Amino acid sequence: MDLKEKLIASFLVFENQTDVDTYVHDIRTDAIKTFEEKGFPSKKEEAWKYTSLNSILKQDYSVFPKQENALEYKDIKKYFIHDIDTYKIVFIDGKYSSHLSQTTHDGMDVCLMSAALSKPKYRLVIENYFNVAATKDSLTSLNTAFSSEGAYIHIPKNKLVDKPIQIINFSTGNESATMVQPRNLIVVEENSHVQIIERHQSLTDNPVLTNSVTEVFTKKRAIVDYYKIQNDNTNASLIDNTFIKQLRESICSVHTFSFGGKLTRNNLNFYQHGERIDSTLKGITIIGDKQHVDHNTLVHHIEPNCESHQDYKGIFGDSATGVFNGKVVVEKEAQKTNAFQANNNILVSDKAAINTKPQLEIFADDVKCSHGCTIGQLDESAMFYLRSRGIPEKEAKALLMYAFSNNVLDSVKIPEIKQRINKIIANKLGVNIGFDL
């Protein structure tokens, strides 16, 4: 039985044992039908031309965790941003860990999707937002069909959330191969501000496949800063489907730091429903071995006077491969749109490769749109300049790579994250940095 058949077969069992109301039940039932029709995406589809799921779909994943697994905080502390106080929503093999979490219902909800999907008091929010921004593509539908657990965050009006929220999904590897499908819903009401950090972390070398869906709603003048830290083990793969619906004058930024994992696909979608919206999509990818990272972004400009800023940097070593597929749609009504997109890459090895493709679909006439992508090696004349001042080759390379990815970190608003990312980059490059940026 292949993975598709296995998933479809287990749907009924799953549906019977999950506690949801009929509204959600109907959505799930529709979703499994969609998945059954479409199946997993193949390289024949334009959006998947350079990313093949074949090798990761071959594993015999257990699709439901058979047992509850526990972890000691001291063993996994390093995966948290732990030098500052944060709210935490932590899952182990897809199951909520109250022991490791720090949630709240005090003036806002930072809690669990399972509760939101089953308890009547959340019913209205679920009907208004659940599966509203998400699209009906096959992987998102698959997640929707099995959606039962994840983070549920609802921030009421005029609230500046006092500390960042971390969403962390651990995989213990206690099963020989595990598939998990977290489902997150984040609603930020008018004038509120929240910072979110998301991480998926496998703790062994057993294969893990995560197919996650996150829906974010930023209402009028809300501000959301979202950080995705992707630095997973060698056999962990992640398909991240994130859908962000912004209302007028809201500001939302997503920084994606991709440093690890076997295969990572980021489907990051922004929809601008209102005027004077600002969307920022930034990323640093530094990978080696045979790792693969695919950024598939969409910014949909629907109304006038909005901005979007995309800046993705990639450094690829060994036989690593990357994809950047950035689509910007500017509708006819969306006059005075400013849309910027940049994707710059350095290939450190002859065997590394990047496919980069901007796609601009502009139907308005009074807009400023720019895009640029570069693929290069490290600048030889810069290398000689640094080395002629006594900086050895390895350190010179590191310095140039730091400098190259530097401006992406400028917009990171949490200093501890900036430091953490700096450290990860230093580790990746195998140097001890004696300088700050």
Add this chain to the structure above:
Amino acid sequence: MLKIENLHASVEDKTILKGINLEVKAGEVHAIMGPNGSGKSTLASVIAGKEDYEVTKGKISFNDEDIEELAAEERAHKGIFLSFQYPVEIPGVSVTNFMKTAINETRKAKGLEEMPAKDMLKLIREKSELLEIDRKFLSRSLNEGFSGGEKKRNEIFQMAILEPQLAILDETDSGLDIDALRIVANGVNKLKSKDNAVVVITHYQRLLDHIVPDYVHVLYNGKIVKSGTKELAHELEEKGYDWIKQEVNA
């Protein structure tokens, strides 16, 4: 200190240096002049260890040690410094961080501890005052958006900090106004002692008025075709290079 014998160097099968002989002793100042495209910058880069150039024949030694096989950074650690004709712009690396890294990597290579932050600040402040460099300048990205003159002054600032034994200044004077020229020359003269040496590559007498050479060489078509004392520089300034070309081609 520096001894170059019958040096041939080529890039992509094109021979640029065709048998250079040059000896520079401690305490000396040498000027190298010559028409554009003669190979002056190539010679400077080959001494500094640029890997694009292949030494096909001949020898370069520094303090009686063969250095052809040494990497650029190893030559820097031994005290060779090149002030670039075209300093490279490096966005994202500030002047200060660049200098800190250069100082500490050089110290590391010599088996020394990192320089304490306090001493580092003092050193950088002292030398930036010497070169009349504004402090704001130090936090800017290296050479990015600097004017021609600022780039050259920044080169000499780096030289003043690294205190090399042999400094090669490749057209450091071009792009400098009179004041900047005086400041730069002053910076070079401050470094000069009986233990180190300076090679000045230039087209003009005006820098040599400040940094007075003991020897002047003319490089033409990959060879040193004439050597003399500082009077030769005056003669070249007056008469240009045509008479030299004629002499050589005759």
